[in-house]
Amino acid sequence: MSVHTISILVENHSGALSRISGLFSSRGYNITSLTVAETDDPTVSRMTIVVDGEEEILEQIVKQLNRLIDVIKVIDFEAEPLIEREMVLLRVDSSNANRHEIVELGSIFSARIVGVAPSSMTLEMTGTKSSINDFITMLKPYGIKEIVRSGTIAIAQSRK
Secondary structure: EEEEEEEEEOOOOOHHHHHHHHHHHHHHOOOEEEEEEEOOOOOOOEEEEEEOOHHHHHHHHHHHHHHHEEEEEEHHHHHHEEEEEEEEEEEEEOOOOEEEEEEHHHHHHHOEEEEOOOOOEEEEEEEHHHHHHHHHHHHHHHHHEEEEOOEEEEEEOOOO
């Protein structure tokens, strides 16, 4: 079993997401991360899918994805160096006593404060999956009230 990040350019039509996710689920693949958004062309969306599974089955899925009518292009990042990022919003318990510590911790992880209330702070961080996991671990002792996390986004690393 291995983790794969796949980028799929699709025509921006209703039902495309359902057909593509159905292809993975019908093969017993669990999608661990899914992000979909329009590209610079409003008629095209990019799906970034992270899956865990067997190489042979994934190769079959990639071939089948290329045959779907809405699919323009499929990129399996297995053979290419890539840049991956996620985003997280965290609401953390805070008081006047510990607010400075939370701000310092956020600074270490390049997080931004996006909201402050009398008893909590909301921080935003963009980074790799592991750096976000580390940030969450460091904030747990302060009391995390809520976590909202995006899926993975990825782009091939420029070779020029």
